[in-house]
Amino acid sequence: MSDDAAPQPERLDGAPHPRDALSLIGQDAAQTAFVDAFNTGRLHHAWMLTGPRGVGKATLAWLIARFLLATPAPDKGGMFAPEPPTTLIIPADHPVTQRVASGGEGRIRNVTRTINPTTKKLRQEIVADDIRALNGFFQMSAPDGGYRVVIIDDADLMNTTAxxxxxxxxxxxxxxxxxxxxxxxxxxxxxTIRSRCRTLPLRTLEAAEVAEAMAQAGVQAANADALAALSGGSVGGAMRLSLLGGASLYAELVGLMSTLPHMDRPRALKLAELAASKGGEAKRDLLFTLIDLLLSRLARTGATGTSPQPQAAQGEADILKRLSPTPHQARVWADLAAGIGARARHGIAVNLDPAALVLDTFAKMAKAAPR
Structure with a gap:
């Protein structure tokens, strides 16, 4: 089964697949570490790519896979040996790149969550059969005697047996x-799994790097600074926010907060109706994610005396300072965030009315605001 036909649960709808990116923004240290290991004959059999969601781990995994399949082993032939590689980048016209892009590269296996044959639904975890299926793959000889590569995305979802x-x-x-x-x-x-892997940590990105990476993926956003601030330096998070209108939704939340402690009820109702609209589960989940982020930024403002930069919405800094002027108020917002998060998760799990859940959340935020 090609990658196009197989389930792609870790792929963001509307964004390109990580295998399609031919370069990676902002992770030069991790790329250099792998190339150095390859050139010096210290290539480990297992690598763990770590870091926050959306900073390029899957993209790096596919860069490494193409590199290993397209690059000859280091030549020890002395002065006439070819220059060792200095980058993971394999050209777009290389046969390996083209086979990977078409899903026809048989020397790569991408392990993700699969469809349960009984329920016909996507599993919530990677199961033992998904891992054991690799035994047959490993028993096959690579046609050129080269490497075979397995990408497990993501390893956190393996159950105990897997x-x-x-x-x-x-x-x-x-x-x-x-x-x-x-x-x-x-x-x-x-x-015991961690100890048998060499770890490559990836970092969060600066706002300019987030904008550059989004443009490289074909996602154009005029508010890249706001998206970078809201995503915490995660390209994947910024792309999700961009595709779902997260920056404008956060601006609406900040606008609502500007009316506290006397909440603008029509404005609150508009946001609640958005969460309850048909097919609005993604918007509902995004709204609660942004509420949690807003409460976190309020708590940080009161604790440090300064608002987070860059601003994620116009006038945000002044609103955060007014609503969280002291460390005591910071604790109020932090405690509220914990309570709201738990209630939101419970409400979603038991199918409470989304609009009522949102309005109740806004009422609690209004009550917590300083008079």
Missing amino acids: ANALLKMLEEPPARAVLILISHQPSGLLP
Whole structure:
């Protein structure tokens, strides 16, 4: 089954697949570390790419996979040996790049969540069968005697049985195979898995880097600074916000907060109706994510005496300072964030009316605002 036909649960709707990116913005240190390991003959059989969501881990995994399949092993032939590679970048017209783009590169396996054959629904975790299926892949010889590459996206979703199956592979690594684990929370993985992988940490990006990476992915946004601030330096997060109108929705939230402690009820009703609209689950989830972010920025303002920069909406800094002028008020907002988050998760789980849940949240925020 090609990648196009297979489920792609970790792909953001409306954004290109990570395999289609031919370069990676802002992660030069991680790329250089891998190239150095390759050139010096210290290529580990398993690599763990770590860092926040959306900073380029999957893109780096596909860059590494193309590089390994397209680059000859280092030549020890002395002065006449070719120059060692200095980058992971493989040209767009290279046969490996073209096969990867078409989903026809048989030397790569991308392990993600799969469809449950009984329920016909996408599983919520990676199961043991998904990992054990790699045994047949490893038994096949690469046609050129080169590498075979497995990308597990994401490794955090493996259940216990799947993790144990992977551990066995890491303990007895197949010849000429490289496993790449993508992990957003490596502390949740088995210590024995972590210890058998070399870790490449990826960093959060600056606002200009987020804008550049979004443009590279074909997502144009005039409010890149706001998206970078809201996403915490995550390109994936910024793209999701852009595609769902997150910056304008956050601006509406900030505008509502400007009316506190006397909440503008028509404005609140408009936001509540958005969350309750048909097919509005994504907007509802985004709204609660942005509420949590706003409360976090309020708490940080009161605790530090300065508002977070850059501003994520016009006039945000003044509103945050007015509503969170002291460390005491910062604690009020932080405690409220914890309570609202728990109530929102419970309400969504038991299918409470989204509009009522949103309005109740706004009422609690109004009550917490300083008089």
